[in-house]
Amino acid sequence: MRPAPASPQPAGSRHGRHRPARLTWAGTAGDNEGGGVDEPARGGGWAALAAWTGVELVRALPGGHRNEVMLAERAGRPLVVRRSTRPRAALEWELDLLEHVRDCGVAAPALVPTDDGRRHVDGLLVSEFVPGRYPADVADWRRVAEQLAVLHAATGGWPQRPGFAASGALLDGDRGGDVRLDAAPAPVARLVRSAWLPVQQGPRCVVHGDVGPTNVLVDGSRVTLLDWDEARVDVPWFDYAFLPDEVPTPWPGDRAQLRAAGLAWETATCWQAEPVYARRRLAELHRHRRRTGT
Template identity: 35%
Template sequence: MSRTVTLVLVDPAGAPLGALPPYDVPEPWWQEVGSVVAEARRRYGVDVAVLRLLTADRPEPPGGHLTYLGQVPERPAVPLDPVSVDLSPHPLRAPWAEPGGPARSLAWAAAELGRLGRPVATVAQQRTWNLSAIWRLDGEDGSAWLKQVPVFFRHEGAVLRWLAHAAPGVTPTVLADDGAGRVLLDHVPGEDRYAAGVDERVAVAADHHAIQVRAADDVAGLIAAGVPDRRGPALARWIRAMLAPHEVSTVDGLLAGLDDRLDEVRRCGLPDTLVHGDLHPGNVRGDGERRVIIDWGDAFVGHPAFDILRLTETLDPATAGPLLAAWAARWRAHVPGSDPERAVALLRPIAPLRLAAVYAMFLAGIEPSEHPYHAGDVPACLAQAAAEAKRD
């Protein structure tokens, strides 16, 4: 599956110039714009910064015909097709999605690298969507990555700073952080481990357990640094608030009993700690020698079982069983008398319910043109939560 792309161009002041003829790119995933930029340069000699998604011809990813807005330094020499698009401001638009936004972020990153004695030679845009904008910056002294996130993910910088101090080596090295959503990370060799097998997931779970044991002793500090508090009653209030605008009749019973269920979870005896929030293998990067956990924007303070449930959710029960048993044994050794298995069982339907609330939070925090990225995720997660509750 591929994408067909129409790229509407604006100048640095945001004035519309027209659109390049449609062209195909190989990756179907809408947020991946590296090939969009590369093909515009190869086909038309145009250097463009992709700003945001404008329209899609299907309700959700992947594939289809997408129209993006892109900024160019000047009117290109190639003929442009006339096009009518709504370019009016929106209060929820990300700073990198505005004309001039990428240039401001890249100027900040180049200045920070310059102070470190690592001048930038080339820049390549990799991703842009409602959850992040990512660029790779290369120079003679190595590569770095600029990541910029929206307001609801701004605590990622605080998490990375805490991890660098409390558990060095488990995440990419932070080179700079502006405290407002931009973070500059040193390159980590290897690849994102989407295809990780069971043995590798076991190792990731063990790595993460050490982080969570350390974080359990500094919950107050993490919350003070801005990491969201999703402990017990706070989690219940947040889930209900996020899901209030959505149709939730399929999980009415689960929501009604949420406080009592979370009380039972608390009585299982495991401590609240730092939760990654999206601990699937794709958020692990490694090269066989070093392994790090990336993308901490979903992090919160809460129950550690949410991460093991996420790490095992795509595995069949027979395969997941030993991984869950090893996780439970580690926590039982750390907290004698606790009941990790009971906590997992109680939280199994809450995990997709929480994810539904996460996606609802995204939808509430992004402009409508980008809703197709997540609109189908809320009902899908609610359906999964209802199914888990029936099996409970």
């Protein structure tokens, strides 16, 4: 695994999927398509930071492929500032979710409200700085799997994120969240859907959606999940798709099928947003299927 850097870690770095670990890291309520996409939450830019008296930006944090993330401080206390590009309803869903999962024992960054108590201003959010290091061994990843199980158990029946869709809905539908299967070539869309079919059994719950080495911080026995920007309702198995093979998961089927489903999801969700990365994942999916026969 990449050693913990000396500089502070963001409470929402992006992308977990772009920094593979050495420990055989393999990557990354209903099946409806959610509501329509409303007006974006963004609008005020960094000027909106004035709503948090005394918070000053320090420097950009690594990641931020879809959302800008900055290290900030207030009276010497480190904080993290993120500018979300999600529509307002999708962002509010995320913030409601984080409040709920923290109450249920899932470690996630806590928001710092504005001076007048708002959670965000036009998509700009401030959160607590989270200390820790990236997962380094099987024991760390076992704790990650345990946290994921708590998340999934705590969110059965949770409503779909507005504008998003579960993999099951996308077997027939074309769009949901960042997925745009209608923009992908027909053979790619067919391949992606065929990889999702074997993992459709099981409950529906919230999945984090981007479980990767740089989206997890370990501090003693505490495991914090960062960057919930891609969270949605789906089958829970997607969150385990890229965990090291040495780590047991509740997925009852073939791990090769699970990894294929994860590679297919990353291909689909990044096809337009991160096209170079998506095509690398597509090539990996082809190699994986040839090698494993999935």
